[in-house]
Amino acid sequence: xxxxxxxxxxxxxxxxxxxxxxxxxxxxxxxxxxxxxxxxxxxxxxxxxxxxxxxxxxxxxxxxxxxxxxxxxxxxxxxxxxxxxxxxxxxxxxxxxxxxxxxxxxxxxxxxxxxxxxxxxxxxxxxxxxxxxxxxxxxxxxxxxxxxxxxxxxxxxxxxxxxxxxxxxxxxxxxxxxxxxxxxxxxxxxxxxxxxxxxxxxxxxxxxxxxxxxxxxxxxxxxxxxxxxxxxxxxxxxxxxxxxxxxxxxxxxxxxxxxxxxxxxxxxxxxxxxxxxxxxxxxxxxxxxxxxxxxxxxxxxxxxxxxxxxxxxxxxxxxxxxxxxxxxxxxxxxxxxxxxxxxxxxxxxxxxxxxxxxxxxxxxxxxxxxxxxxxxxxxxxxxxxxxxxxxxxxxxxxxxxxxxxxxxxxxxxxxxxxxxxxxxxxxxxxxxxxxxxxxxxxxxxxxxxxxxxxxxxxxxxxxxxxxxxxxxxxxxxxxxx
Amino acid sequence: xxxxxxxxxxxxxxxxxxxxxxxxxxxxxxxxxxxxxxxxxxxxxxxxxxxxxxxxxxxxxxxxxxxxxxxxxxxxxxxxxxxxxxxxxxxxxxxxxxxxxxxxxxxxxxxxxxxxxxxxxxxxxxxxxxxxxxxxxxxxxxxxxxxxxxxxxxxxxxxxxxxxxxxxxxxxxxxxxxxxxxxxxxxxxxxxxxxxxxxxxxxxxxxxxxxxxxxxxxxxxxxxxxxxxxxxxxxxxxxxxxxxxxxxxxxxxxxxxxxxxxxxxxxxxxxxxxxxxxxxxxxxxxxxxxxxxxxxxxxxxxxxxxxxxxxxxxxxxxxxxxxxxxxxxxxxxxxxxxxxxxxxxxxxxxxxxxxxxxxxxxxxxxxxxxxxxxxxxxxxxxxxxxxxxxxxxxxxxxxxxxxxxxxxxxxxxxxxxxxxxxxxxxxxxxxxxxxxxxxxxxxxxxxxxxxxxxxxxxxxxxxxxxxxxxxxxxxxxxxxx
Numbered sequence: 001x002x003x004x005x006x007x008x009x010x011x012x013x014x015x016x017x018x019x020x021x022x023x024x025x026x027x028x029x030x031x032x033x034x035x036x037x038x039x040x041x042x043x044x045x046x047x048x049x050x051x052x053x054x055x056x057x058x059x060x061x062x063x064x065x066x067x068x069x070x071x072x073x074x075x076x077x078x079x080x081x082x083x084x085x086x087x088x089x090x091x092x093x094x095x096x097x098x099x100x101x102x103x104x105x106x107x108x109x110x111x112x113x114x115x116x117x118x119x120x121x122x123x124x125x126x127x128x129x130x131x132x133x134x135x136x137x138x139x140x141x142x143x144x145x146x147x148x149x150x151x152x153x154x155x156x157x158x159x160x161x162x163x164x165x166x167x168x169x170x171x172x173x174x175x176x177x178x179x180x181x182x183x184x185x186x187x188x189x190x191x192x193x194x195x196x197x198x199x200x201x202x203x204x205x206x207x208x209x210x211x212x213x214x215x216x217x218x219x220x221x222x223x224x225x226x227x228x229x230x231x232x233x234x235x236x237x238x239x240x241x242x243x244x245x246x247x248x249x250x251x252x253x254x255x256x257x258x259x260x261x262x263x264x265x266x267x268x269x270x271x272x273x274x275x276x277x278x279x280x281x282x283x284x285x286x287x288x289x290x291x292x293x294x295x296x297x298x299x300x301x302x303x304x305x306x307x308x309x310x311x312x313x314x315x316x317x318x319x320x321x322x323x324x325x326x327x328x329x330x331x332x333x334x335x336x337x338x339x340x341x342x343x344x345x346x347x348x349x350x351x352x353x354x355x356x357x358x359x360x361x362x363x364x365x366x367x368x369x370x371x372x373x374x375x376x377x378x379x380x381x382x383x384x385x386x387x388x389x390x391x392x393x394x395x396x397x398x399x400x401x402x403x404x405x406x407x408x409x410x411x412x413x414x415x416x417x418x419x420x421x422x423x424x425x426x427x428x429x430x431x432x433x434x435x436x437x438x439x440x441x442x443x444x445x446x447x448x449x450x451x452x453x454x455x456x457x458x459x460x461x462x463x464x465x466x467x468x469x470x471x472x473x474x475x476x477x478x479x480x481x
Numbered sequence: 482x483x484x485x486x487x488x489x490x491x492x493x494x495x496x497x498x499x500x501x502x503x504x505x506x507x508x509x510x511x512x513x514x515x516x517x518x519x520x521x522x523x524x525x526x527x528x529x530x531x532x533x534x535x536x537x538x539x540x541x542x543x544x545x546x547x548x549x550x551x552x553x554x555x556x557x558x559x560x561x562x563x564x565x566x567x568x569x570x571x572x573x574x575x576x577x578x579x580x581x582x583x584x585x586x587x588x589x590x591x592x593x594x595x596x597x598x599x600x601x602x603x604x605x606x607x608x609x610x611x612x613x614x615x616x617x618x619x620x621x622x623x624x625x626x627x628x629x630x631x632x633x634x635x636x637x638x639x640x641x642x643x644x645x646x647x648x649x650x651x652x653x654x655x656x657x658x659x660x661x662x663x664x665x666x667x668x669x670x671x672x673x674x675x676x677x678x679x680x681x682x683x684x685x686x687x688x689x690x691x692x693x694x695x696x697x698x699x700x701x702x703x704x705x706x707x708x709x710x711x712x713x714x715x716x717x718x719x720x721x722x723x724x725x726x727x728x729x730x731x732x733x734x735x736x737x738x739x740x741x742x743x744x745x746x747x748x749x750x751x752x753x754x755x756x757x758x759x760x761x762x763x764x765x766x767x768x769x770x771x772x773x774x775x776x777x778x779x780x781x782x783x784x785x786x787x788x789x790x791x792x793x794x795x796x797x798x799x800x801x802x803x804x805x806x807x808x809x810x811x812x813x814x815x816x817x818x819x820x821x822x823x824x825x826x827x828x829x830x831x832x833x834x835x836x837x838x839x840x841x842x843x844x845x846x847x848x849x850x851x852x853x854x855x856x857x858x859x860x861x862x863x864x865x866x867x868x869x870x871x872x873x874x875x876x877x878x879x880x881x882x883x884x885x886x887x888x889x890x891x892x893x894x895x896x897x898x899x900x901x902x903x904x905x906x907x908x909x910x911x912x913x914x915x916x917x918x919x920x921x922x923x924x925x926x927x928x929x930x931x932x933x934x935x936x937x938x939x940x941x942x943x944x945x946x947x948x949x950x951x952x953x954x955x956x957x958x959x960x961x962x
Contacts, residue, residue: 043799045577046564046586050719078795080841084814089798107556137812146803275841277850280690280792282719339950 003242004206005235006163008119011177011198012155013187014126015058021125022049022092026152029193033147041152043087046295048281051076055123056099056305057106058186060287060295063100063121063416065302067185071097071293075124078283080275084138085128086147095276098122105180106304107172108321116173117398126153156186162201170222171400174198179303179325184446191223193448200231204238204248213238214248218262220255230255234262289314306331314344322352333373340377343384346392354397370404378407386467392416416448425466425474426459432457433478445481485509485646488700492649493551496543499674503554506649506676506897507532514600514647521623521632521868523570523641525561526600526621531733534558535598544594545755551706552595560639562609563604563922564693566681573617576800576807576825585922586683587624587718588652588694588711589726595710602647602817603638603712607660608797609687611635612899615890616829624666626925626958630883633663635846640667641699644958649705650698652663654684656691657785658903662929666883668917668926670949671697672704673903675935676910679708680715680908684723686796688789689720691907699956701916701946708938711863727936731754733766735872738773743876743902745910752877757865759875762951766948773867781904782897784860787840788908793830794837800825832893859907861953864909868934873944876902878915878930882923912938916946917954926956933952 021024023040039047062071077095100121107114132141158177164170178196181187188195198221202211218234221227233255238248241397253262266334278284301309303324310320323334337347355376359365371431380397382388388396388411400409411417419425432454433440443450458471484492484506495501503912509572541547548554558867559565562572564582565867566589571577584592584647592599606616612623614637622637624630625644632641640663643651653660655673664671672695679694686692696707715721729735739760744753760770802808802821809820826834843946867874880901889896906913912935931948 043803044805045570045572045685045799046562046584046681047579047584048682048686048718048720050717080798082798082801082815084801084803084818087645087799087804088795089801090795145812162557195669268635273843275794275838275843275846277791277795278840280720281686365932424710 003204003239004201004207005165005204005238006162006168006212007170007231008162008201009160009164009170009173010201010325011158011174013053013062013158013181013197014179014195015154015156016185016187017052017054017058019052019155020152021052021055021123022152023327025152027153028149034147034149036149041087042148043089048350049279051282051285052154053147054326057295058121058154058184058284058395059099059121059156060292061184062158062181062186063103064101064179064292064296065299066100066105066118066121066158068100068103068118070100070287071099072292073097074099074285074287077276077284078277078279079124081272083127083129083142085151087128087148087151091124091127092102092262092279092282093124093276094122099462103324105173105329107169107176108307108317109168109172111317113317114169114172116169117163119159121156121158124155124157125377126150126155135142142343156194164201167235170200170231174227176300176303179475181304183300185300185404193452194222200227200234201320202234204235204242212241213419216248216250219252219265220257222257224255225316226255227472229260230262233260254257267429286411296301296477298327310334313338315348323348326352336373337376337380341373341380341382341384346380347385350380352437355424357392364401368401368404371400373395375400375407380409382407383466386420386469387411387417388416388418389464389468392418415465417465419462419465420467420470422470424476426469426478427477428462428466429460429471429478432461451479483509484647485513485631485649486699488662488694489551489649489698489703490524492555495641496539496548496554496705501545503598504533504536505535505541506554507556510600510647510649513645517625517645517647520628521585521625521641521645521908522620522843523603523622523647524601525573525619525912526569527626527636528568528599529578529813530726532598532600535596539596539598541742548596550595552597552710553594554598554871556598556600556648556652557592557707557728558600558603558639558642558651560605560636560651562605562654562685563652564685564688564777565602568602569768570602570685571619573605573619574825574830575618576821576826577951578618578746580806586685587680587715591711597770597836600642603636603642603651605638606635607830608793609635609654609656609692610793610829610833612613612658612896613884613886613889614638614663615886616827621886624925626704626883626884627798627923629885630925631666631886633666633879633883634864635659636676636697638662640664640669640671641675643667643669643697650696650703651705652694652707652711652756653697654687654689654692654694655903655907656693658900660695660697661878661903661913661928662900663913664678665917665928666879666926666931667838668928668954669697670701670704670917670945671695672708673906673913674708674724674938675912676713677720678712678724678936678938680713680718681723682715682717682734686792688792689796691785691789693742693907701914701942701949704914705939705942705954708783708942712938718849722878722936725936727934729872729933729937731939731947733768736870737763737768737770737945738871739770740778740874740876741772742776742778747880747901748877749899751882751883751921751927753882755929756877757962759918759929759948759952761804762948766947766951767810771871773845773865773871778858780904781860781908782855782901784837784908785900786897787849788857790833790855791840791850792837794834794841797826797830797951808949819915848883851886860905863910864905864911864932872933873941874932876903876930876932878928882921882925882927906932911936912936912941914941915953916945916948917956918952919954
C-alpha cells in the first residue's frame with residue numbers, strides 16, 4: 001500500500017501596527033510585563049473594543065496580495081473559551097465572513113514553481129502570555145504568571161487548503177509568506193520573536209484514496225527547522241501506524257524540540273465548542289470599494305513579480321527566488337550592479353556569494369557607509385577586462401569592507417593590476433624557464449599538466465599580477481612551439 | 482417649598498436667582514436619603530463627603546454668576562453598573578463587591594463636565610438581570626409608594642432614589658425595560674434613548690446590542706436635559722452613532738398608533754385604561770389615532786430571552802477571578818475560575834449564562850440564536866414599515882402595576898412577562914419613554930409608553946411633554962414616610 005501525506009498550515013502573523021487591534025495601547029517589544037495595558041485589553045468591566053483601521057488595512061493588503069476575494073461585508077465574531085491569559089474569556093476573531101477567501105500563493109522549490117491554495121485570511125486579536133511554573137502546563141502548574149502586553153495585538157491568520165504534500169513544500173510556503181509579509185511591510189517577519197507562528201494539520205492516506213486520512217494537528221513548531229522535522233516525523237509516525245494497522249486518532253500533538261518527537265496534547269473528542277457569534281460591540285465592517293482601491297495603491301512589488309523581473313536579467317528561478325528573499329539592500333544592490341555590468345551571473349555571485357560570505361566571516365552586519373554599490377560593478381569590470389585576477393578581486397573586496405577606500409586604489413596600493421603586456425610576461429617566463437629546467441624538460445617530454453606548476457610559480461613571483469590565462473598560453477607557445 | 486420636588490429647570494432658576502444654593506439642595510436630598518434608605522435601600526453607596534465639597538464649589542459658581550450648566554449642582558444618582566473613577570462598581574454582585582473602577586464611563590465624564598453631583602450608586606438586579614431589584618447580592622430595594630411592593634428593575638434603586646427625592650434625577654440602563662419599567666412602577670419618567678445615541682463605554686455590559694443608558698426623572702423636561710448632556714458619538718464605543726436627530730411633528734398633525742398586540746390578554750384593565758385615557762386626550766386635541774397591528778411583537782420575549790442571554794454568556798465570561806473582583810481559590814487555574822464563578826454569581830445570572838451558552842452551542846445555534854436574530858431583523862423591518870404612516874406608538878409600559886416583593890421570585894417566566902411591552906424597543910433600537918399617567922386602585926403608579934422611530938428622540942420628548950401636561954399626574958409618593 002502506497003501512502004501519501006496531506007498537509008494544511010495555519011499561520012498567525014503578528015502585525016507591526018503602532019497600536020493594538022481594539023484599543024490604542026502601544027504594541028511594545030519588551031520583557032517587562034504589563035506595561036502597555038488599558039481597560040479594553042485587560043477586559044475591565046464596561047470597556048469596549050474599537051477596531052484599528054491600520055490593522056484592517058494590513059489584513060486587506062495581505063488578502064489582496066494572495067489573490068483572495070475580499071469580503072466587503074466582513075464581521076467580527078467572538079470565539080468563546082476560558083483561559084487565564086484571555087482577558088475577556090473570548091477572543092475577537094472572524095468566522096464565516098473573513099476579510100479574504102480563496103487565494104493562492106506561488107512558492108519556489110529549486111527551479112520549480114508551485115501554487116499553494118489559501119482558504120482564508122482573517123483577523124484576530126492576540127492573547128496575553130502565560131508562564132506556568134512547575135510543569136510548564138496549565139493543568140499541573142503550581143502558579144501562573146500573566147503578561148498582558150501582547151493581549152489585543154492584531155494578528156492575521158492565513159489558512160491553506162489541505163494541499164501541501166511534503167515538509168519541503170511547507171517550508172517553502174512559510175518562507176514565501178514570511179517574505180510577503182516583510183515586503184508588504186505588515187510584519188517584522190521574525191520567527192524567533194514569534195512574529196510568525198504556525199500549526200500544521202497532517203494526515204496520511206492511500207495514494208489512490210479520494211478521501212483524506214484522520215487529521216492530526218501539530219503545535220509548537222518555532223522555527224523552519226522544527227516545522228520540517230515535525231512534519232517528517234509525523235508523516236513517518238502516521239505511515240508506520242497505518243502500515244501496522246493502528247488507527248490514527250484525531251488529536252492535537254505537541255512538537256518536542258529537544259526529543260524531536262510529537263506527543264499527544266489533547267484529543268479532539270474533548271475539544272472546545274467555541275460558540276462563535278457576531279460581536280455585538282462591533283458593528284458590521286464594510287470594506288468599501290474606495291477603501292480597497294486605496295489599499296491597492298499601497299501594494300509593493302510582490303516576491304512573485306520580483307522573481308519574474310529578476311529572471312528577465314538572466315537569473316535562474318532559484319537564483320531569483322533567493323534574491324527575492326534577501327534583505328532589501330541586497331535586492332537593490334543586485335539591480336544596480338546588474339544595471340551597470342549587464343552581467344547577471346557575476347552580479348549575483350559577487351553579491352550573494354563573495355560579499356555576503358565575507359561579511360558573514362568578518363561578522364559585518366551592515367555595510368560600511370563608504371561602501372558604494374559602484375564598487376562591486378567596478379570590481380566585476382576590472383575582472384572582465386582582465387585588469388585584475390579573481391584572487392585579487394577578493395583581496396580588494398576584503399579591503400574595502402574594512403577600510404574607507406576604493407577598488408582601484410586598493411589594486412594600485414597592493415600592486416594587484418594584472419600584467420597583460422605579452423612582452424613583459426615573456427621576459428618573466430624566460431626567467432622561470434631558466435629556474436625550472438627539470439620541469440621544462442618533463443613538459444617537453446609530454447607532462448603537459450606541469451604547465452600549471454610553472455604558471456603558479458609565475459603568479460607567486462609576480463604577486464599575482466600576471467594574467468594567468470595569458471601566461472599559460474605564452475608558456476605553451478614557448479615550450480611546445 | 483421643598484426644592485427636592487422641583488424640576489431641574491426650576492432648581493437652576495432658583496440657583497441663578499440666588500434664592501437657593503446647591504449646598505442647601507444637597508442637604509435636602511441627603512436628608513431625604515437618610516430618612517428613606519432604611520425603608521427603601523435605594524442606594525448601595527452614598528457619596529456624602531465629596532458632595533459637600535462639590536456643592537460648595539457650585540455655590541461659589543452661582544454666587545459669582547459663573548455657572549453655565551443646567552446640571553451644575555444637581556444631585557444625580559448613578560446605577561451601580563456605570564463606572565465612576567475611583568469608586569466601587571459592584572453591579573450588585575458578590576463577584577464585584579470589592580471592585581473599584583480605574584476609569585470613568587463616558588456618561589460620567591460628560592456629567593462631570595457639567596458639574597453634576599453624584600449622590601451615590603444605586604441598587605440593581607445583579608448585572609441588570611431582573612425586573613424587580615430583588616436579584617441584588619446586597620439586599621432588595623422597595624417601592625417608595627408602598628414598601629410592600631417592588632420598585633421594578635433592574636434600575637429599581639435609581640427609580641426608588643428619585644421617587645424618594647434622595648436625588649433629583651438618576652441614570653439607569655435599559656436592556657429590556659430596565660429604565661422604563663421601574664420608572665412606571667415608581668411614578669416617574671423613564672427614557673431609553675435610541676440605541677447608540679448614548680455611549681455604552683463604561684457601562685458594564687449585560688447584552689451589548691440591547692443595553693442603553695438613559696435617565697429616570699420626575700419630568701419629561703428633566704429627561705430631555707440629561708439626554709442632551711449625555712448623548713453624542715463616542716470614539717470609544719464602536720456602536721455609538723452621530724446624534725443627528727430627525728424632526729417629526731409633535732403637534733396634532735402627528736399620527737398615533739395604538740399597538741393592538743399590547744392591548745390584549747396578559748395586559749391588565751388598569752394598564753389598558755391608562756392608554757385609553759391618553760388616547761382620548763390626544764383625540765380631543767385633534768390627533769389622528771389608529772389601531773396598529775405588529776404581530777411579531779408577540780414573539781418579543783422569546784427573541785429577547787435568546788439574544789440577551791447569548792450576549793451575556795460571553796459578556797460575563799470575563800469575571801473569572803484572574804485579574805480583579807472575587808477570587809475563590811482552587812488547585813488549578815481552571816478550578817479557581819470555576820469556584821469563583823460558582824460563588825460569585827447569583828441564581829438569575831447563572832440561569833441566563835446557561836441559557837445563552839446553550840443557545841449558542843454547536844447544533845443548537847441555528848435552532849435558537851440564529852432564529853432569534855432572524856426574527857429580530859423581521860421586527861426591525863416591521864417597525865420601519867409601521868413608522869412610514871405612524872409617528873408615535875402608544876402602549877402600556879407594563880402589563881400591571883408594581884407587584885409585591887417575593888410575588889414572582891419563584892416564577893422566572895412570570896417575571897420575564899413583565900417586560901413584554903418594553904422589550905420591543907430594545908430589540909429594534911427605538912427610543913421609548915414611560916410617562917406616569919395615573920394610579921391604580923392600590924394607589925400605585927401606572928404609566929404609558931411611547932415609542933418612535935430611531936433618532937427621533939427629541940421629537941418623542943416633545944410629544945411626551947404634551948401628554949405629561951395634559952394628564953397632570955401628581956407624582957409625589959406618600960408611602961415611604
